[in-house]
Amino acid sequence: MLLISRSLCQRSIQRNAINYFIIRPIRSHSCTWQCKKLLTISQNTVECKKLQSVILQKCYFRTTQSLHIPPFVAMFLRPVLRIGAFLMGRTIKKWWTRKSQKEKEEYKQWVKDRSNIILGCFGLYGLILFIYYITHLETDPLTKRSRFIIFNKEQEKQLGEMVLEVHLEAHKKDLVAKTHPAYKRLLRVIEKILAANKDLKSIRDTKWTLTVINTPLSNSYILPGGNIFVSLDILKIIENDDQLGIVLAHEMAHSLLLHSLEALSDQxxxxxLIAIPxxxxxxxxPDIMAAIVQMIGERIVSIVYKLPYSRVLENEADEVGLKLAAKACIDIREAVVFWATMRTLTEMHLLPPELSWISSHPSHGDREKNLNEEMMQAIELRKDAGCPVLPAIDPRNKFYERSAKEQEIYFKQKGII
Structure with missing residues (x-):
């Protein structure tokens, strides 16, 4: 991992392409994302009243405080657990090969006599992990999905600062200046989304940063703590500010939903869990066989659990990002057009082929379909936010009416290909 000092990071931030957005808390009793929060404290009871479709705060109590792991400890533990299990396994194997046949039989009998105790130790280990898991489950206030997170809000900031330094160092030659037109365009759209969603406490409490990098990869991503990274190359595919708002709102949704913390906790x-196996x-x-078995096992776990889990998080960010964009009066129908464009470019072999079952992201076609299904509800949310009426011509219809040849011509005219 690349590390730079905090002073070097601060100089790099001031000199290059980072801009901070600080939203001050608003002291009011205004609505927050389709709901009002009413807390009545009487005789040691707390009542949460649900007024509309989303409850932003869950009422519950704990008899003990959650044990949160510092981020640097978590990142240190991951390789230590794997390497330690590997070294311990090989040490045991070498120790066993040095034993005589008589000694091996004695040890086998010793293990057999204490099999219940050994199995009990394994069971206790699993029970401890299970208890730790269920005591760190919480309900996401925006999606109502239960999630496992071992970090608190302050630790998210620490993790964000630590990871930001690494990424700034990695991209120090690619940083785009704040005076660049693309930077100003991105900044304008981000500020529009933030202003429209400032009723969300998580929006106000986050110190958002923007970093634009000049790399050949069409990509955007967000780090813990609201640190947004956007590649200049992705702007070639984005046709207008509405599509740009969709992409940025998706990344901001990842931050609001704490997906990076959830993913690290899960990992x-x-x-x-897999240290003992x-x-x-x-x-x-034998070493070669062990390496093959471990590789196959981890691949199976990845395909069966980890990748589908990652795709769930991506779909969740799509849905919440669509709501953020709707409240910002963006033409959210462009979300479908953007992913339809990505799907079409893939079908034209201008983007890498997709194998969704071994991908951490849903296929472009699946995202296009899912967003279409969410569109009516998002349009109603947009109306409730007091936005102007959408243009009569639906951009989705314009896209779907073009033939394959017309699409190719259109993409060339727009500079997409």
Whole structure:
């Protein structure tokens, strides 16, 4: 991992392409995202009253405080668990090969006599992990989905600062200046989304940053703590500010939903779960066979659980991002057009082919379909926000009416290809 000092990072931020947005808390009793929050405290009871479709605060209590792991400890533990299990397994295997046949039989009998105790230790280990898991489940206020997170809000900021330094160092030669027209365009759209959604406490409490990088990859992503990174190359595919707002709102939704913290928490839990299987594999099998078995096992877990889980997070960010964009009076129908464009470019072999079942992201076609299904509800939210009426000509219809040849001509005219 690349590390730079805090002073170097601060000089780099001041000199290059980072801009901070600070939204001050508003002292009012205004509505927050289709709901009003009413707390009545009487005789040691707390009542949460649901007024519309979304509750922004869940009422619950704990008898003990959650044990949160510092981010640097979590990042240190991940490789330590894997490497430690690997080394311990090989050590046991080498120790076993040095034993005589008589000694091996004695140890086998010793293990057999204490099998219940050994199994009980494994069971206790699993029980501890299970208890830790259920005591760190919380309900996301925007989606109502239960999630496992081992970090608190302050630790998210620490993790964000730490990861931001690494990414700034990695892209120090690619940073785009704040005076660049693309930077100003991105900044304008981000400020529009923030202003329209300032009723959300998570929006106000986040210190948002923008970094524009000049790389050949058409990509945008967000780091913990609201640090948005956008590649200049992705602007070639985006046709207008409405589509740009959709892309940025998607990334901001990842931050609001704490997806990076959730993913890191999930990965650390899996590392604890698979530490013992890794140890057993390297203790029982020859080195080459152990490496193959571990690789196949981890690939199966990735395909069956990790990648589908990642796709769930992406779909969730699409849905919440659509709502953020709707409240900002963006023509949210362009979200469908953007992903339809990505799908078409893939079908034209201008983008890499998609194999959704081994991808961390849903296919472009699936995202196009899902957003179409969410569109009516998002349009109603846009109306409730007091936005101007959408243009009569639906951009989705214009896109779907073009033939394959017309699409190619259109993309060339727009500079997309």
């Amino acid at each position: 650390l839990l899996w590392d604890f 890794i140890l057993i594999i390297w203790a029982l099998f």
